Amino acid sequence: MVSQDFLRQLAGYGLTTAKILYRMPDHPDFLQTYVWQDYDLAPRFPELHRFLDFWRRELDGPLHSITVAHSQLIRPAEIVNVNGVLTLH
Template sequence: MVSDDFVKQVSGYGLATAQIFYHLPDHPSFIQTFVWQNYDLFPKFPELTKFLEFWRRELDGKLHSVTVAHQQLIKPAELRTVNGAFFLH
């Protein structure tokens, strides 16, 4: 069975890392950081967008800023079929 993560990578998803800065609910003058990482599609980032919508709707810490890094782990030129296998005794 193939993992869901591998299927996403072959479908064009890459590893997205977001550093989220937010204000502490009890002390709004302090800023805290949270790191989020998941497979996502560049450049629209639908998974990150869903997470940030959840954050705004459900959590008390007001967002300050978000920095995103993205790397496509499997690129089309790197995926090739195997024509044969060789066994050495």
């Protein structure tokens, strides 16, 4: 059976990591960090936006900033021509 994550990668999804800084509800002068990671489509990031909408609607800590990193995990293979074979003992 093929994993859902693998199928999403074939559909163009890539691993997305978001570092979310938010203000603590009881101490608004302090920032707390939350790391979110899921497969998402760049550059619109619908899954991340869905999560952030949930955050704004359901959680008390107001968002301060979000840093996003995205990498597609499946890329075309590179073909390298090899001219010889080296055997090590």
